[in-house]
């Protein structure tokens with residue numbers, strides 16, 4: 001009776017049943033990871049806009065010289 005789908009995060013079978021509160025994910029962890037990913041993406045986009053290019057150059061220079 002248990003219908004399963006591939007978890008969007010890890011592709012493991014996730015039970016599509018009321019017993020699985022985290023459907024369509026297989027577990028709470030996968031659900032949080034998936035949520036966290038798009039939240040981080042949102043931050044990364046605004047971060048890149050404000051941090052800009054010059055900061056990146058400053059950080060990369062000492063590493064490349066080593």
Ligand SMILES: [Zn+2]
Nearest residue numbers: 007010026030
């Ligand atoms: Zn999963």
